[in-house]
Amino acid sequence: MTTVDPARMLTRQVRELAVRRARLRRRRAEVTGNPAHLDCLDAAISRLGDEIDHRRDHRAIVASTGSYQPWTQHHFQLGDFARIGGAWYPVLHAGWAALTVPPLDLLGERRHHPNPEHGIDTQSVAYARVYGRRRAGRVLHTPPPPEDAACTCRVTIPTFNPEFVPEQDAGPCTRPPVARLTIRHDGTACGCHGLCLLADADAGSRPPWVEVVLLCDAHEQTAVSAATATAAITFRGPDVTPDPMHREPATPPADRTESTMDLNDTARVRRPRDAVEYRLGTVTDITYAPHSTDIRRLRLRFPTGDERTYTADEITPSTRDDDRAALETAFIDACAVLRYACRIAHDYDEALSTDLIGLLLALYEAARTRIGLTLDPVRVPEYGNHAPAVTPPQGQP
Ligand SMILES: [Zn+2]
Ligand SMILES: [Zn+2]
Incomplete structure (x- = not known):
């Protein structure tokens, strides 16, 4: 195995990226009258700018300190945020070769492949393309x-x-x-x-x-x-x-299990598949096995108005005065609203947009560290696309 001179490698990468950016700028100058195409090219040019700046920072570190350290799996853990292509993504897994992040960033935007011709990128992301980490409110642009x-x-x-x-x-x-x-x-x-x-x-x-x-x-x-x-x-x-204050979801009361649930009891879906299933559901119908008290299916109504049917082992009893449920709802709603505001601010005032992203990141971190809720951007609903949150539960009915 030959050793690579990191300074030379970074210099070469900066040169290659600069050539690609120049090519895109020329193409942008030729494109006229297609706003969508122009936006797309502008975004690609700014992403390349990010990459170039990042490698220049790296090269400066090499030149000044003599040591080069790229991002590796040892720098990331679940709950961190990674900067990729100009956006923040929650880290789902840090593998030895790549980071796994959701296909949508904090603002619900799709991730782009570094090569604009490739369009949307849905694979995990190599560490060479990670430009920063945010952990417990602290941002590092280089390792x-x-x-x-x-x-x-x-x-x-x-x-x-x-x-x-x-x-x-x-x-x-x-x-x-x-x-x-x-x-x-x-x-x-x-x-x-x-x-x-x-x-x-x-x-x-x-x-x-x-x-x-x-x-x-x-x-x-x-x-x-x-x-x-x-x-x-x-x-x-x-x-x-950060101190992983991870808390398992509240355990159901000892006197109640899936098989003894009654109408109007409240329950939670064990493995939520979308935003609706993160909410606390109310049992509206129960189907029993023939000539038996074994519950076959339960129908849940969610605060969004949706009604869905589950088998007993797909849900778990959860009390209505479960404060955590109310907090989860609040976090998810706050996240959706902030994300919405952030998108508007992006064109209104860049500095405001940056501040809002900071709030959003803080929200994600608070949700994860304080109530053990990992907000997945893919599952956070679009603001306005779902019914407004009902008044938080007020104790036992
Ligand atoms: Zn000087
Ligand atoms: Zn000293």
């Missing part, structure tokens, strides 16, 4: 530093001209990093007074570049307070794993 990484302070950066920036002889700091600072050097706003754009040779200057520094707890304070607006903290450790 956390590897475990053996050290603080990069006091390391002489060879691209600086030693005539202006004297070499430091204190040797490298070996403490573990607690933060990563990404500095975009443009010569002025970065606060370097042009020194950072001086090329190795005296002739000319280099184009703006990105420096990535890893900071230990001792170096963090000074570096962060000296940072200007072109610098950003792109990681702050330790890499948190």
Whole structure:
């Protein structure tokens, strides 16, 4: 097996993606009078832009810290969100080669294949196409530093001209990093007074570049307070794993089982197949086996007005004053409404849209960590497509 130089690989990928983007831009300039086609091309161009930016960030990390770490299965777990093609998807499974995410993103949009000609992508997603992770409210655009990484302070950066920036002889700091600072050097706003754009040779200057520094707890304070607006903290450790406050659904009361259910009892579908079946159902009809008290089928009415028939083992008794049921309903409805608002905001005010996505992500996380409800975008109903939620249950009838 040959080892690949990651910096060279990333450079090549950026070049290939840039060529593809240029091709799409040319095609866009030729297309006239077809708004749908233009939108599609614009979206593809912006997705390619995301990919290029992501690889440039990666390349900056390689150049500055000497280590390259792509996203792997060890960086993801159920309940995380992954950034793919400009949208957030809940992670359903982290396999060794690819992430499994639903075909719809948080906003209910279909996932696109990175190659626009391929249309909709329904397969799992290779880690090379994952551009970020959100866990417990923290976003990482590039993976956390590897475990053996050290603080990069006091390391002489060879691209600086030693005539202006004297070499430091204190040797490298070996403490573990607690933060990563990404500095975009443009010569002025970065606060370097042009020194950072001086090329190795005296002739000319280099184009703006990105420096990535890893900071230990001792170096963090000074570096962060000296940072200007072109610098950003792109990681702050330790890499948190949220407390999995996963709770199993409430167990049915001991005195009631599927086989002793009565009319007007309330029940829950064990494996909901759509949004309706997430709701608490009321038993409206029971069919018994001939000459027997064995329940053969039960008919449930849902708050949406839908009525469906189940076998006894497909449902489980659930009390009407089950607060969790009311919360689930509230979460699902809130999610649908927010998603709806988010789509409108997308064309109204991009910043508002970003804020709304943040709220949506927080909602997903709260639902998962607090009541153990994993909201699947595929099953969240479209706002307006279902009957409004009835008043939450008010205790026993
Ligand atoms: Zn600079
Ligand atoms: Zn240090």
